[in-house]
Amino acid sequence: MSGVVIPIGGAAREDGAVDSAVAPGTPAAASIDSLLRLTQADMEKVNRLILSKTGSDVAMIPEVAKHLIDSGGKRLRPMLTIAASQMCGYEGENHILLSASVEFMHTATLLHDDVVDESDMRRGKLAARMLWGNQASVLVGDFLLGQAFRMMVEAGSMQSLEVLSNAATIIAEGEVMQLSTAKNLDTNEDEYLNVIRSKTAALFAAAAEVGPIIAGKDKATISGFRSYGTNLGLAFQLIDDVLDYGGSLDDLGKNVGDDFREGKITLPVVLSYRRGTDEERSFWREALSEGNNDDGNLREAMALLNKYDAIDDTVARARHYAEIAKDALAPMKSGVHKDALIEVLEFCISRVN
């Protein structure tokens, strides 16, 4: 439907985009290696702090927390806080506390999400709720959220506390919003964007924003980092949505189709449903609202996504937000940190390759 040809799978860009665009045209170029290198020393401190703050005399708490924290997330959000702080010339140690807070907020959300979604798996491992029960997932999530706020208080920046507590509220609002849109195929693109702006982008935004805040930067810089985080978060979530359908019709590997089987309405589905025929819309309703979601129907769904360019166009939307994120950083001074943050945008999009 969109007239623009979007290169996925390493195809050359037909529009001959210049370097100033977020260009996924050169596979293997985009990675988070620079970010990892720049933040490595600080992230080791963050990881030690995270481990120490999951400690509790109540045995179940460190067990559950360790299960989730060890399960290999990329820690992109806490790295954002570290990178933004460094880029803004921050020289104290409070970015370590705020970075760990951000990761704890994220972990608490994952624990509660699994209960809400009744998920069996998380990052290829059994979800905590399958091992320790829903109860432990709810309560250990609450514990981690409490610890997150304690670390924010310890960091002593009232403005960071404001940003992160706002994010906590907005994330919960986004999750409730998602409950109302769940299995509802009337959800349109704007409504879906509102959901992911709250449930995903708000924490990315806060993670990036607290860096310039503790470094004492001016309002324009703070706002720039916030915009970077928001739009990176949107792009990240949209690419996640695409990856859940394997990125292409040929790739029906493991973890593909989870959203489909849970009846989740994501942007590829929104686009394909709205562009489809009456008959195709019936198919989507039966599959997602009524749960006819076997592998045969998954293949049919992927064929419909393909027919209406829904995957490619979702990637195009993600690229749009990545471009906004890049421009948000444009006024900031050049250097290794800025380059690394821009490369994260490219990496994020290039995950579909």
Next chain:
Amino acid sequence: MSGVVIPIGGAAREDGAVDSAVAPGTPAAASIDSLLRLTQADMEKVNRLILSKTGSDVAMIPEVAKHLIDSGGKRLRPMLTIAASQMCGYEGENHILLSASVEFMHTATLLHDDVVDESDMRRGKLAARMLWGNQASVLVGDFLLGQAFRMMVEAGSMQSLEVLSNAATIIAEGEVMQLSTAKNLDTNEDEYLNVIRSKTAALFAAAAEVGPIIAGKDKATISGFRSYGTNLGLAFQLIDDVLDYGGSLDDLGKNVGDDFREGKITLPVVLSYRRGTDEERSFWREALSEGNNDDGNLREAMALLNKYDAIDDTVARARHYAEIAKDALAPMKSGVHKDALIEVLEFCISRVN
């Protein structure tokens, strides 16, 4: 077992206690009317703030929050914050924000508790999770917790934030502890006290402590209010435990036996189990660990509680904590607020009459 005769049901005290003790001997004397009167004007502001902070464009949030907030809790915790602030001569408006925060933290805990306990009812109404699902209870709880922290940030007192975020962590720890002690009859009195010190007393303590903090009082005063809150909370929870068994063998009214049917180990059970014969201990295990909890067994349980003075002795323990709470306030200057806070202790114990 305890040699002291404890007056319940309005019986005269045989030990002829003097007025300086927390004396429930005169029924109808103890009420929270003084506290209600002193805090009324401020509590109207708190209630308006609470209503405005449950607002959200996401329709389900105000619905769920209103259901719980309207369901007629006594609002003892937020009243404590108001009364303590007034007693310490605080003249600003931030006690309104902190008081509402305390109530939101409590409400969030109730929502999550219902999910954890799989409760059907809450305060004589259907639990939110029965009306909107576990998912909404988890997420609206998270939303209210987020709003609580936003209000604390707005109040601008870093020390209050520290106290309340510590409480949030400790409450969650207490709830997890309770998971491990649930249905475990080996739980002893110290272990049970640790649970209620965390899950109930921590919020009472924080609610009382933030008053002197925002009023800029000295460390000894702050610590005194904290001690008052902690011990009031312990007494309050122990009396709640007693009330769940109706306070006496004759009173098998509605809401009686909920803890028994849920297999909850509370102090009356701990005492009766430890004091019982092998045969009686088998009965408790079958009733609470294995779920043989019909009305016949509830009557049998109440007979055993009576046989070993477990109800009376739990009230005696509660009175012990109420005495500590009273002494915590002793060095503070006399006046209507101090009188009202002491009357709350008497009211708390007199609920078993």
